[in-house]
Amino acid sequence: MNPAEAAAAEQSKGTLRVVQLYPRDMNIYGDWGNALVLQRRIAWHGYTPELLEYNVGDPFPENVDIIVGGGGQDSGQLVIQDDLQARAGVLTDLAENGTPMLLICGLYQLFGRFFKTRTGAVIPGIGVLDVETHGGDERLIGNVKVATSEFGEVLGYENHSGQTTLGSGVRPLGTTAKGTGNNSNDGHEGARYRNIVASYLHGSLLPKNPAIADFLIRTAAERRFGSFTPGTPDDSFAVLAREHAARRPR
Ligand code: GLN
16 A cells, blocks of 8 residues: 555445456456446545456455346356356345445346347346346337436436336336337336435446435445545536437437
């Protein structure tokens, strides 16, 4: 530790550990940016971020404060499926205990009951989320705007064949104002359950939607330290990114 790092550590409100699930196989359309945003905003709020990767075969980290998981091609989902089943117990416990999680697209699907691909392969999920996904012939691609009650207007980009249907055990993240979201029928996007935010939106999501990043950080700090004292994040880039994303055509 150099003197500047030592001084920062001394003033830190505490360490928050972020674990990115399967970045080697499940990380497309910039999803890794979600972990980078958490790292930066945790520091802006005066805490010390610790960013860990979990890949197939790794030992599972202890003391996890936030989980982020990205999207992937069907082939990536097939690669991780066995390891994910082996970790179903620890991930379910973390979810049920209220660990904040952000799950994007391919891992959103696999935290559900199953993803049946277009070619008929059934990739089992871990059933944390009461959702199921069936691959369709149409790829749903483009920019998306979602109206949400918790986070205001959420902006992002979707690219998936999966059509996801929500069961009664989860509620939608919001309603699509542009784009498709969960499926071609009901106008819903994403899912909320305990402290999990699941969404089809890449882009990455968090640089354009700091309200979701701060929900994850606040929840993590409250669980770890009993309270959250916000700092003063610099939102100027987020504001620009939102303006730019909102102007994009579908
Ligand atoms: N392979 C899945 C699908 O096409 C997930 C895609 C993604 O994560 N972008 O539905």
